[in-house]
Amino acid sequence: MxxxxxxxxxxxxxxxxxxxxxxxxxxxxxxxxxxxxxxxxxxxxxxxxxxxxxxxxxxxxxxxxxxxxxxxxxAAEPDLFYPGIDASSLRLELGLTERDQIVLCLGEVSPYKNQLSLVRAIPDIVSRHPEARFIFAGSILNDYRRQIDDFVRAHSLDDRVILTGFIRNYADLPAYYNLADIYILISRSEGNLPKTILEAMSCGRTIIAADLPQNREGAKRGDEIIFVDPYDTTAIAAAVNRLLDDPALRQRLGENARQSILKYHAxxxxxxxxxxxxxxxxxxxxxxxxxx
Structure with missing residues (x-):
């Protein structure tokens, strides 16, 4: 202030x-x-x-x-976060292949950020898209990690889920976004429009976000972000499946997001x-x- x-x-x-x-x-x-x-x-x-x-x-x-x-x-940082950044080294580091379809969730892994709702949607996603991989990048609360680990083990999803822990180098973030086919943020609530949504938009990523008023501030055009009920795992799975089914739709939404950043959030x-x-x-x- x-x-x-x-x-x-x-x-x-x-x-x-x-x-x-x-x-x-x-x-x-x-x-x-x-x-x-x-x-x-x-x-x-x-x-x-x-x-x-x-x-x-x-x-x-x-x-x-x-x-x-x-x-x-x-403000976004379109000169730091932009499409086309080489993420091949990161892909190799995380043990991913070119065939893998990447869903990224970046931020503290905690009940507030509600990653468990996405984890619970994964079985319905991988049954349709077995090449889907899910990266949760951020520090993790121990009790919440146990809940995630228990679900992952119970549903044999160990090879589908990657928990990176806290990313110490801010300069590494653009590569994470560019690695992703989809960026998803389904927090229970937000104070402002999350910076990670702006970063993902700036990188031209396709975004799924919780249907919150704060998140809708990022959709100035109305065609940059897909919104879902953060508590509805069926809706979350359907949104991810729809985007993984349709590369052209992902491309269009990502381009819209980048243009929106340059026009409204630079x-x-x-x-x-x-x-x-x-x-x-x-x-x-x-x-x-x-x-x-």
Whole structure:
């Protein structure tokens, strides 16, 4: 959050303020909290990262609609994450063949991220696509790992599932995305549009995501991401099978995702959006002083 001057709910020396609100569960759970109302209602402008939180601020916190702007805060890195990065060494390192179809899930392996729902969908996927392999890349909570391991052993999926653990080198991530035929993220909830979705989109990957308002912020065009109920293993399996069945569809969705990143989520686009908000606040402040 950028620095701002605030005194007893009023701007200091007549200056107008812009206040950024991230789409965190705190603001959604406690929209009626006195401090939230006190702060938000006294801002000249509130910028938020999602349409969902804008609606909460207007309807439940009673901020005037013309004072709330949707301005994404999280930028993609299209010069680091892009299609066509050579992942052959990583494929060899992970023991994968050229025939394998790769489904990647990147992030902490935990109940919050809900990887177990994907694991439970794997039998229905490999029965149709025996060449499918599933990579879970991220640190793992021990109790959750035991649940995954138990299911994998019970269904003889040891050769289908790879748990890499935490990836220490950030520069390795683009190769992981480019290795994947499908990127999937089916978290139970999210605070903002996840950075991993932006990274996968930037790499031109086909994406399956939990049908959450935060995730839908990534689908500006409406044809970049396939959304599923994160608790419905049948729907998850159907979405994966559909994409593995159709290389042309994967290609089209991946290209749409990359173009969406360049148009809506590139750093310069995010910066222009924020600059525009501050310029409007400064201009309004100047106009107000001239009228006095």
């Amino acid at each position: 950028p620095p701002f001057i605030f005194s007893s709910g009023k701007p200091v020396s007549g200056s107008k303020l812009a206040f950024e609100s991230q789409d965190s569960p705190l603001y959604v759970r406690l929209p009626g909290d006195f401090m939230h109302r006190y702060v938000f209602r006294r801002m000249t402008r509130v910028t938020t990262s999602s349409r969902r939180l804008r609606e909460v601020l207007i309807k439940r916190v009673k901020v005037a609609p013309d004072r709330v702007s949707v301005t994404p805060f999280i 750093p310069e686009v995010i910066a222009r959006g924020m600059v525009k908000v501050y310029e409007e606040v400064i201009r309004d402040n100047k106009d107000g002083k001239e009228k006095r």
